[in-house]
Amino acid sequence: xxxxxxxxxxxxxxxxxxxxxxxxxxxxxxxxxxxxxxxxxxx
Numbered sequence: 001x002x003x004x005x006x007x008x009x010x011x012x013x014x015x016x017x018x019x020x021x022x023x024x025x026x027x028x029x030x031x032x033x034x035x036x037x038x039x040x041x042x043x
Contacts, residue, residue, distance in 0.1 A: 003030075 010018075022029050 008033075 018029060018032065022032050025032075
């Protein structure tokens, strides 16, 4: 799979929470965003 590099504008407080969550869970933010997007598109 080829991965596309992009930039996002995200609320600073939300970004901090996501970053902490990813650190605690042991995965990269990009993997979290990709997983979340895939789950949303399956709905």
